[in-house]
Amino acid sequence: MKNILSIVSILILVSCKSKVVETTETLKESDSKTVVITSGELRESVTYLASDELQGRDTGSEGIEKAAIFIEEKFKKYGVKPYFESYRDNYDAKGRAAFNVIGYVEGNDPNLKNEFIILGAHYDHIGFGKPVENDSIANGANDDASGTAAVLAMSRYFAAKKNNKRSILFTLYSGEEMGLLGSKHLAEKLKDANVNIYTMVNFEMIGVPMTDKDYDAYFTGFDLSNMAPKMNDYVGYNMLGLLPQAKEYQLFYRSDNYSFYKVFNRPCHAISTFDFTNYEYYHHVDDEADKMDYQFMASLVNKLIPAFETMSNTAEPEIKMNE
Numbered sequence: 001m002k003n004i005l006s007i008v009s010i011l012i013l014v015s016c017k018s019k020v021v022e023t024t025e026t027l028k029e030s031d032s033k034t035v036v037i038t039s040g041e042l043r044e045s046v047t048y049l050a051s052d053e054l055q056g057r058d059t060g061s062e063g064i065e066k067a068a069i070f071i072e073e074k075f076k077k078y079g080v081k082p083y084f085e086s087y088r089d090n091y092d093a094k095g096r097a098a099f100n101v102i103g104y105v106e107g108n109d110p111n112l113k114n115e116f117i118i119l120g121a122h123y124d125h126i127g128f129g130k131p132v133e134n135d136s137i138a139n140g141a142n143d144d145a146s147g148t149a150a151v152l153a154m155s156r157y158f159a160a161k162k163n164n165k166r167s168i169l170f171t172l173y174s175g176e177e178m179g180l181l182g183s184k185h186l187a188e189k190l191k192d193a194n195v196n197i198y199t200m201v202n203f204e205m206i207g208v209p210m211t212d213k214d215y216d217a218y219f220t221g222f223d224l225s226n227m228a229p230k231m232n233d234y235v236g237y238n239m240l241g242l243l244p245q246a247k248e249y250q251l252f253y254r255s256d257n258y259s260f261y262k263v264f265n266r267p268c269h270a271i272s273t274f275d276f277t278n279y280e281y282y283h284h285v286d287d288e289a290d291k292m293d294y295q296f297m298a299s300l301v302n303k304l305i306p307a308f309e310t311m312s313n314t315a316e317p318e319i320k321m322n323e
C-alpha cells in the first residue's frame with residue numbers, strides 16, 4: 001500500500017498490539033479438504049523473498065531480479081503458463097528497467113474462458129529503510145511478500161485442479177512502492193488488448209491475523225461492488241468484512257487493485273489483514289519473515305479458494321459494480 005507511513009506511525013503509537021506468533025508447520029493431514037495450501041509453502045516463499053539476500057526488492061535492483069527468477073521458476077514447476085511471450089511483462093519505471101511477472105491458467109469453458117479473473121500482489125518493496133542497530137534492509141515480509149506467497153500458492157492450486165471455467169491471471173507487480181507503476185502498465189496493456197476483466201483481487205499484507213473482528217480479512221472499497229457479499233455467500237460465512245479505517249484512509253486507492261478499477265471500472269478490490277493495530281513494522285527494517293503467522297495465512301488462503309472457484313464457474317457474471 002503506497003504512502004500510508006504517516007497514518008501508520010500515529011496509529012501504532014496509539015494502540016500497538018502486535019505479537020509474534022510461533023507457528024507449527026504440521027497441519028492436520030486428515031483434514032484434506034482444507035489443507036490444499038500449507039503453511040510450509042507460504043513460509044518458503046516469504047523466507048526467500050524477504051531474505052537479506054534480496055536486499056528489500058527495490059524496483060530495478062539485483063534483489064528484485066532474483067525475486068522474479070524465483071517466481072518464474074515456481075510458475076514453471078507448477079505448470080502455470082506465461083500469458084505473454086514470457087512470464088515477464090517489461091516496462092519502464094521512471095527510468096528503471098522493470099517487469100511484472102504474469103502467469104496464466106486458461107479457463108476450461110469455450111465461452112467463459114474469455115472472461116478473466118486477476119489475482120495479484122506486489123513483489124517489490126522499498127529496498128532500504130531507516131537503520132536499526134546496523135540493519136537497514138527493509139525486508140518487506142508482510143509488505144508484500146505475504147501477498148506474493150498467497151498468489152503463488154493459488155497458482156499452484158488452480159494449475160493442478162484446472163477446475164476454473166473462467167481464465168485466471170496470476171499477476172505479481174513491481175513498481176508498487178513507486179506509485180502503482182507495474183499494475184498501471186499491465187492494466188493499460190490488457191485494456192489495449194481488449195481483455196475482458198471480470199474481477200480483480202489484490203492481496204496486500206496478509207501476514208498476521210486481526211484480533212477482535214468477526215471476519216477474517218477486510219475488503220477495500222467494500223461498498224463499491226457486490227463482490228465481498230458474493231464471496232461470503234460462496235463460502236457460507238462472514239469471511240470478508242469492512243474495516244472503517246480502510247475507508248477512512250482510502251486504502252482502495254492506494255493499492256494495485258485501483259489501477260484496474262480505474263481502467264476497467266469493474267470490481268477490483270484488495271484483501272488485507274493489516275489493520276493499523278496488529279503489526280508495527282510497516283515499511284520498517286524489522287518487517288521480517290519470522291514475524292509472519294504462516295498457519296493463519298494458510299487457513300485464510302484455504303478459505304478463500306472455494307470463493308474463487310465458484311467465482312470462476314458461475315454461469316452468469318453475477319459479480320457487479322454497485323449502482
Ligand SMILES: [Zn+2]
Pocket residue numbers: 001002122143144176204205
Ligand atoms: Zn504493499
